[in-house]
Amino acid sequence: MINNEKYNGLIKYLKSLGKVVLAFSGGVDSTFLLRVAKEALGDNVKAVTILSPYIPKWEIAEAQELVKELGVQHEIIEAPIIDSIKFNPEDRCYLCKTAVFAMILSIAKEQGYDYVIDGTNFDDISDYRPGLKALKELEVKSPLLECKFTKAEIRAFSKELGLNTWDKPPYACLLTRIPYGNELKVEDFEKIENAEKYMMSIGFRAVRVRCHGNLARVEVARQDRSKLFNEELLDTISENIKECGFKYVTLDLQGYRVGSFNENIMKNLNEQNK
Template sequence: MSAYKRLLAYIEKLESVAVAFSGGVDSTFLAYAVREALGDKAVAITVDSPYIPRWEIDEAKVLAKEIGIRHVILPATIHESIAHNPSNRCYLCKKVIFSSILEEAKRQGVKVVVDGSNVDDTKDYRPGLAALHELNVRSPLMACEWTKEMIRESSKEVGLTTHDKPAYACLLTRLPYDTTITQEELERIEKSEVYLMTLGFRAVRVRSHGQLARIEVARNMRKKLFDEALLDKISHTLKTYGYDYVTIEASGYTMGSFNQQIGK
């Protein structure tokens, strides 16, 4: 039995499923598989919070329609437990967000909530995984031992446009831990990243340190970035968004770069 057939068999046993759907590589592939395995007994639930970029919400809507899965958008606010971006923010956030998804799934008459975590997610600091376990949220891709590479390859095979989509994370990951979160700051970060995307930088982060913006691009895109005219243009634009200083992370994009400070 192929890995994909094993995944479908796992999902079929769940009978009815709600997918926590961000529109990223993993959740899109999982939503596709859930729709194939369960048909109308599947639903995708997307949480629309202030720390999720608008373009991701819009893209999730389009992807759900392409997959043909029923789609629900859940509005959310910045919960008081994460208002100051604590180091266990991901755990606290997942607890709140997935509790709301579980409630919505119940309203939809769905038995099980699943997320797109895969085996590679154990390689970084991911306290949110503990919250999923506590809430009995299933992770079919992890249970069936799928890696990110397998997900991308299979996504391409079935024609999903997300097969080569760069990894993204919520905007809170752009802020140092123990920093007060404001709507204005999140909007400034999102605006800065969208601008850099328009310049051709797909995998990009703008880490925000008060009035200083620290730009990270994919390592293989640094040569494109290190152009004097382009750097001047980027610096000028981000300063119009409210930053006083604009810097470049010389080593390029690093997943969860703020996690390196935990325990120091």
């Protein structure tokens, strides 16, 4: 039990919702929210996880384990690649979230839950996230956003609660590894998942492998870039990522940053708003 004004405000907010279904990915935000929702609502919270070609299998397995540890009801639903996002449009996140959350809302309605909630936090509104529009239209509640919880606060409270996700690197679905306008292919998701899993296995926790056809553009955390200044390691990484199905392997010199494919979009939006 944490005695903190902001934390208590979140507890109060969740209690006001009655009975909820949480869209659960197993990430830092949704795990913290699930833990607090369990404290606030007891058995009146259920976790729903999406199983899709663009969600890594290891992430589904982690989500299952986390829910088991927290003692919460859990359901996994399959979501295919819908036709409207087949060629990865810039509003892909909006279209995808509209379809996925419509499925979750249907489950909530059928099973007698009052609201669907998600782990959007206060920092998320600073990035290009068209999916937020979908959540608003569907009247999905975002308690961490409403109560103005930042990522840093969520990590700090998660650590205090003993959640092992407190220092988990940020993660996003594999759709974010494909350039806008490119056709989405299951085989590309498999290549990306295997390549990132390999990079994590050799100690690069925050990593993205952006897929440009046969070329892999690897982003590691900025503070980890110096670890790559080793010819033998570079050769080993190149060999292993090629075994995942890529023909060429490159290193992004800027290092990992959230939403690197969104950089031009954000630049254009900022210029329009001047």
